[in-house]
């Protein structure tokens with residue numbers, strides 16, 4: 001999968017994309033990340049990329065021409081790509097959006113800065129994405145979030161365990177509690193069932209804990225989760241008893 005990122009600050013991407021799982025996925029050629037500096041597509045001695053807003057107001061607006069020239073250069077010859085604009089006005093990123101994006105062979109991601117981009121840039125944008133209801137100084141960190149979330153859905157990127165299937169959200173629920181050694185730490189012990197070797201009991205406990213957590217912390221997710229009759233029964237039981245988690 002190819003990610004082409006159009007930004008005024010390519011350096012913001014280097015280290016996060018070199019480390020750990022993404023670094024390895026790049027080395028192994030499972031993902032390719034190309035960084036393009038919008039300034040390289042700006043004209044004139046000063047290569048200006050922003051200007052004052054028509055109609056007045058505070059802040060600067062990113063000029064359309066450098067971004068459009070950048071997109072044209074990126075798409076030249078290989079036009080099959082999804083063009084995404086990172087903006088707080090976009091669709092909120094959710095796991096289902098991530099899964100859908102991961103089906104594309106190529107994503108072109110435009111990072112907005114300042115107070116926004118000239119509206120005419122939207123003519124070449126297929127979709128706009130936000131990573132949440134708060135404001136960042138620019139789309140770069142948000143684009144990194146998109147690349148990370150999408151890349152880990154690509155087969156082989158997480159290794160052969162296919163761990164992305166079991167995550168929080170992949171089933172519409174938060175993840176169950178996890179433990180590793182030691183068996184007792186700071187006076188707290190690992191739940192007995194996890195030491196029992198009874199795989200069916202463990203699975204049942206995990207499902208119940210996932211449901212409990214989701215119901216307590218993110219009740220908004222429950223209605224969208226698509227629960228089985230068994231899940232619904234567990235949930236009714238949880239609601240009946242006043243749990244403490």
Ligand code: 6GU
Nearest residue numbers: 086087131132136138142
């Ligand atoms: Cl994509 N950009 C900016 N500037 N702020 C954000 C965002 C994006 N998503 C959430 N906040």
